[in-house]
Amino acid sequence: MGKRLLLEHAHVESIDRLDVYRRHGGYAAVEKALKSMSPAEVVEEVKKSGLRGRGGAGFPTGLKWSFLDKKSGRPRYLVCNADESEPGTFKDRYLMEKLPHLLLEGIIVSSYALESHCAFIYVRGEFRWIIKILERAIEEACAAGWLGKNILGTGFDLDIIVHPGAGAYICGEETALLESLEGKRGLPRIKPPFPAVVGLYGMPTVVNNVETLAATPWIVLNGGDAYASIGIGKSTGTKLISACGNIRKPGVYEIELGLSLEEFLYSDEWCGGMEGAYGLKAVVPGGSSVPILPASLALKTASGQPRLLSYESLAEGGFESGSMLGSGGFIVYDEAQCIVRNTFNFARFYHHESCGQCSPCREGTGWLERILHKLEEGHGTLADIDLLWDVQKKIEGNTICPLGDAAAWPVASAIRHFRHEFEEHVHHPERCLFRRRQAAVPVNALAEPV
Amino acid sequence: MLAVRSGKPVTFSAQALEQAQQIIRRYPEGQKKSALIPILHLAQEQNGGFLSVEAMDYVAEMLDLSPIEVYEVATFYTMFHLKPVGRYVLEVCHTGPCEIKGAEWLLQTLKSKLGVDEGEITPDGLFSIRRVECLAACGYAPMLQCGERYYEFLNTEEKVEALLEHLRQNANT
Ligand SMILES: Cc1cc2nc3c(=O)[nH]c(=O)nc-3n(C[C@H](O)[C@H](O)[C@H](O)COP(=O)(O)O)c2cc1C
Ligand code: SF4
Ligand code: FES
Numbered sequence: 001m002g003k004r005l006l007l008e009h010a011h012v013e014s015i016d017r018l019d020v021y022r023r024h025g026g027y028a029a030v031e032k033a034l035k036s037m038s039p040a041e042v043v044e045e046v047k048k049s050g051l052r053g054r055g056g057a058g059f060p061t062g063l064k065w066s067f068l069d070k071k072s073g074r075p076r077y078l079v080c081n082a083d084e085s086e087p088g089t090f091k092d093r094y095l096m097e098k099l100p101h102l103l104l105e106g107i108i109v110s111s112y113a114l115e116s117h118c119a120f121i122y123v124r125g126e127f128r129w130i131i132k133i134l135e136r137a138i139e140e141a142c143a144a145g146w147l148g149k150n151i152l153g154t155g156f157d158l159d160i161i162v163h164p165g166a167g168a169y170i171c172g173e174e175t176a177l178l179e180s181l182e183g184k185r186g187l188p189r190i191k192p193p194f195p196a197v198v199g200l201y202g203m204p205t206v207v208n209n210v211e212t213l214a215a216t217p218w219i220v221l222n223g224g225d226a227y228a229s230i231g232i233g234k235s236t237g238t239k240l241i242s243a244c245g246n247i248r249k250p251g252v253y254e255i256e257l258g259l260s261l262e263e264f265l266y267s268d269e270w271c272g273g274m275e276g277a278y279g280l281k282a283v284v285p286g287g288s289s290v291p292i293l294p295a296s297l298a299l300k301t302a303s304g305q306p307r308l309l310s311y312e313s314l315a316e317g318g319f320e321s322g323s324m325l326g327s328g329g330f331i332v333y334d335e336a337q338c339i340v341r342n343t344f345n346f347a348r349f350y351h352h353e354s355c356g357q358c359s360p361c362r363e364g365t366g367w368l369e370r371i372l373h374k375l376e377e378g379h380g381t382l383a384d385i386d387l388l389w390d391v392q393k394k395i396e397g398n399t400i401c402p403l404g405d406a407a408a409w410p411v412a413s414a415i416r417h418f419r420h421e422f423e424e425h426v427h428h429p430e431r432c433l434f435r436r437r438q439a440a441v442p443v444n445a446l447a448e449p450v
Numbered sequence: 451m452l453a454v455r456s457g458k459p460v461t462f463s464a465q466a467l468e469q470a471q472q473i474i475r476r477y478p479e480g481q482k483k484s485a486l487i488p489i490l491h492l493a494q495e496q497n498g499g500f501l502s503v504e505a506m507d508y509v510a511e512m513l514d515l516s517p518i519e520v521y522e523v524a525t526f527y528t529m530f531h532l533k534p535v536g537r538y539v540l541e542v543c544h545t546g547p548c549e550i551k552g553a554e555w556l557l558q559t560l561k562s563k564l565g566v567d568e569g570e571i572t573p574d575g576l577f578s579i580r581r582v583e584c585l586a587a588c589g590y591a592p593m594l595q596c597g598e599r600y601y602e603f604l605n606t607e608e609k610v611e612a613l614l615e616h617l618r619q620n621a622n623t
Binding site: 075084085086087088089090092093118124125126127128129159161163164165166167168169180181182183184185186201242243244245246250251252288329331333337341342345346349352353 | 476477478481483484485486487488490491519522523526527528529530544545546547549550582583584585586587588589590591595597598599
């Protein structure tokens with residue numbers, strides 16, 4: 001384990017500068033693609049690689065690209081999704097901060113493959129310093145002829161525009177993102193039509209996550225087959241995992257897909273185990289939207305197999321006993337954490353972030369927050385737990401965009417696996433771990449990051 | 451959320467005007483509206499940290515939009531402040547991963563050190579405190595954003611005190 005396709009040079013000093021990046025082999029993929037491959041050949045390699053979208057849904061990237069309408073001859077856009085707002089997820093930020101040119105290189109080869117001449121990077125507005133890093137990298141690349149008109153004399157033109165958001169989780173959803181980029185509120189669109197046909201400014205558009213695009217230079221240079229030989233089964237390549245919660249070494253790690261969750265959590269190479277004296281209670285393996293797994297199901301699947309960090313293994317058991325890889329936001333809870341409180345916290349998040357277009361989501365997330373608040377405050381009844389279950393069921397699958405599901409799943413899985421904690425909050429609210437800890441110790445003083 | 455009419459006209463500095471033109475130029479022909487969010491950020495900066503009705507109307511005129519098109523965007527996004535704020539807005543993330551690392555403690559500590567509640571401004575006009583959702587710093591919690599920067603691992607009173615002192619010093623220079 002320990003293959004690094006993305007972060008290999010992340011620790012090189014000043015690797016965010018073009019000359020240093022070039023000295024470490026940077027932009028070789030642009031040279032190779034533009035000078036010796038056709039756009040269709042690049043798409044073909046990405047298809048062969050088995051690369052799947054790293055933004056959360058895991059959709060095969062090559063396949064998505066092949067849906068793009070090239071025939072009508074209308075302008076085509078590539079939009080890089082750098083909105084990174086899923087709680088638990090902080091990997092794209094790391095990648096852009098350390099390796100802005102890797103992202104640019106990925107955008108150039110991907111735009112070439114898509115025959116697009118204008119690409120946008122939609123960055124969450126709070127990342128002010130990252131916007132500056134990206135803009136400086138773009139200036140450097142333009143000045144050196146890697147961007148702009150007639151790149152490397154091949155006749156291929158490309159502009160990259162960095163566009164800031166302004167604080168709205170929903171703008172990570174690709175159609176809300178496009179609305180936002182057009183200068184409107186971030187209201188998700190009804191699909192179909194999909195962005196590949198009607199996207200930005202009504203034109204054919206591909207939206208891809210930062211990490212997805214950053215994986216393409218390696219694929220161009222080494223071939224899709226080489227990429228597909230890394231990882232496990234249909235989970236090819238490497239994945240960035242942002243690890244947080246009660247672990248010794250929070251941070252961003254690149255893993256080969258298929259690494260066992262147990263090794264990732266306890267090995268010193270990665271999370272370094274639990275931070276304090278308490279054992280493992282639960283893991284949310286893919287950002288706040290995915291189902292929570294109690295310790296036993298986090299380490300092993302229901303059939304007793306070791307749980308692996310791969311799309312398939314994490315999903316094994318469906319919603320009964322599995323979860324999802326999602327965005328790679330890996331949140332670890334120790335036994336001193338309160339599941340009811342955490343579920344309330346996430347419900348509050350989704351309620352706050354609902355765009356309000358569909359009533360099941362707009363109203364339902366409010367109900368979830370209020371019922372959970374009541375339970376958390378110690379005023380709940382057993383009937384409230386059932387009501388909570390009913391409300392989340394009514395949201396799931398009944399909305400325009402997946403935010404509704406994302407609000408429902410954490411609640412459903414928390415009740416499924418931790419019903420006893422909800423009941424405890426009805427009978428003995430004073431025992432709530434969150435409350436007791438808040439009162440006793442202000443906060444765990446932690447070691448600095450590694 | 452009600453916006454505030456400040457009674458003061460908004461003017462962009464020459465440099466900000468030039469920046470605004472640059473922003474508008476980078477979008478494709480006929481897609482000037484795309485410049486709205488970046489220009490609202492600029493307007494907020496130019497207007498002492500918040501968007502008054504006057505500031506929004508000014509932006510509407512600049513981009514040939516009707517005022518309502520600007521209001522509906524300004525009210526949708528949490529980074530836009532529709533009421534006056536302190537010079538330094540301390541935006542504390544209170545979402546799950548930060549909460550388990552003491553986000554509530556950080557909020558309480560700030561409130562008691564500054565003597566104001568969330569949404570209020572300290573009498574010297576320097577600080578206001580706000581809760582925000584996940585800022586993609588979950589591994590470095592508890593944390594807050596202030597202006598262009600993130601301040602992370604704010605897990606002791608000393609660190610919080612040092613940060614406030616640093617900002618006060620900044621304000622004087
Ligand atoms: C509510 C919601 C929030 C999302 N947030 C993000 C995000 O912050 N970053 C991201 O890349 N994708 C996010 N997505 C997924 C995008 O809609 C889209 O699937 C993704 O950008 C596609 O890129 P990929 O195929 O490379 O993963 C979000 C989806 C939903 C429903
Ligand atoms: S599911 Fe929620 S966030 Fe998505 S479109 Fe409907 S109301 Fe908006
Ligand atoms: S939860 Fe606070 S930064 Fe993500």
